[in-house]
Amino acid sequence: MIFWIIAGALALVTTGTIALSVRRSRDAGEHPAEYDLRVYRDQLKEVEKDLARGVIDGADAERIRAEVSRRILAADAQLQAEKSGERAGKHATAPLVISLGVVLVGASLLAYWQLGTPGYGDQPLELRMAEASERMASRISQAEAEARVPPTPSPEPEAQFAALMERLRAAVAENPDDLQGQELLARNEASLNNLKAAYEAQRNVIRLKGDQASSSDYSILANMMIAATEGYISPEAEASLRRSLEINPGNNLAKYYWGLMFLQNDRPDLTFRLWDQVLLQSPPDAPWVPAIRARITDLAWYAGVEYTLPAPPHSDGLSGPTAEDIEAVRDMTDADRADMIRGMVSNLSERLATEGGTPQEWARLIGAYGVLEETGRAQAIFEEAQEVFGTDPQAMQIIREGARRAGIVN
Template structure:
């Protein structure tokens, strides 16, 4: 079917280009009116000569008639030259040669870059292929074994000793507090698989009492440890998460990612579109969803989709707030800044935010002297963005610049 459509298009285009040239060539084969006039005028010149020989007209009249007819002959010859097309046959040949080159080049390019032997893919076949991809996903263990090799974290001797002590203690006595701390520390130093294992053990230990935050953290760590793949085990945790917290937006984001990875952009688009339209100013969606939603809409068969406008990703104090702060005493200004930081922290806790906002919160807490709290926020942010290496890098950079992650 593909080749039939291509052949029909080639014939239609070739006909549209060559038809005017062929009509011009055919027109050149018919006799122009100027050629007929030229024959008439030449016959008139011969008639003048015969009349002069028979004595019908005198020499003066014959000369005058020859001059008048001669002017008509010249005019007819000029019109005949203008009406005769120049090289129309050559134009047809040239146009045909260009079409042949374009056709040959297009076929060669398709053979080199395309898939000439590929079968047609109706929607049912594509859905069946997506289902096979979904069923044949690697398990968590397989994905972790295949993940890209990462260099071992370089720790200071004293830090490495503390980490080993924490691991040994948790191995001897796996209590929830120790497991939670171990998962955070392993994630912070880049041991994604170890962090996933600790968090998985924590969730298993808490059982039915595991919170949605525990489950979301486990999903993020599983995806990170699997090099970005949402494995069947991660999907099972997602199902549990959404069952106990149906409004967990980050959980729905991972569901959309699952569909996208397994050839169902239509399902992924519907999920991510709802998230973006529900909270168009959510910095996380502006970071993760907005850059991809246009392409995803095209793949889902909705190329005319227009995403809602985004709000300010980094809202801050207004001009009036800054002006008011400039008139405060040092103590009042410190309280004002602390209030702004508290508002930012509350919003991030309730609505989430971008990596840049979390980084700003970390820096602000250090500035107002809450270093220990800044470290706690750093650890929380690293858990939230565990599945995004770029976001993790942003958080760690802010912590290093603030002096809490040396």
């Protein structure tokens, strides 16, 4: 009953505001004819003054008086007609305002009756949480979600690359237990936007690795599945994320998606708690950071937390040494140069291994090991970067450029 009283009162206030605006619009300002009358009367006075000073003669004065008087009569007639119209308009406004009020109140109540839940009380917090849990448990499957995604054309690969892909697919089909083949197939299918084929190959990678499958392996699988459904996190993707976090609770990509899953199922409070941690633990250039920063303030409100979004950390550029930095110390002794270079790359290498980073940083690290002529380390970093960015063609292009500088790819 309280809702109906409040809704009706708001509708009446809105109607009253509109009526007041209409009235003010009619009363506001001076009519132009009133201004003209004042000017004409002043002109008559000036005529008398000019006649007395001898500026004009009697005949001119009489002619000017007649013309000004004619204009006064016309302006007065216009003013009287306008006032008569205003009186009629004011009488017509009242029914209009009343009709408008009836329409507003009636339309509001009708809309609420059709779209709302009249007679339905406030939902207790426990009930809303239970409904969110039920909704999460009844989500559609990966296959159903993919079926709802409208088809999008995949980019046409170059003829040479397309031929290599056909050979790779045939080789993997003949030898499905070839781990390296499955890894290559997963990455390259993802680069072609064949996401279902990509995550099926990634599943085989995990199958072949067995207990040695890493947290990154599972988060890559989940990432491919989520991309295939255009952002929807299915129960199958959830299982991969869960396993990724069991292996490494600090996997920020998996934690980001875990929070997104809660958001999709009406638990923004849990999303806030997770994303708050991820934002603090992630490097500022992590790909998920902009998405978190864009929404976390609103999520804090749902969580009942007073929250101030931290300012983006200042960065003077990419961390880690450039190839020029390393070349600059080549004149040092071998021992000093090795210590210097390893000191320059150690922080970047450790951070990329634990927290992740941008494709540019991965490419820089690969190139640094190439300059050090540690091609084995460069190859290992390149392979790890492919696992992290295998589903992002643009990122992989940057990383391959670093690998080319290191001399490990053509």
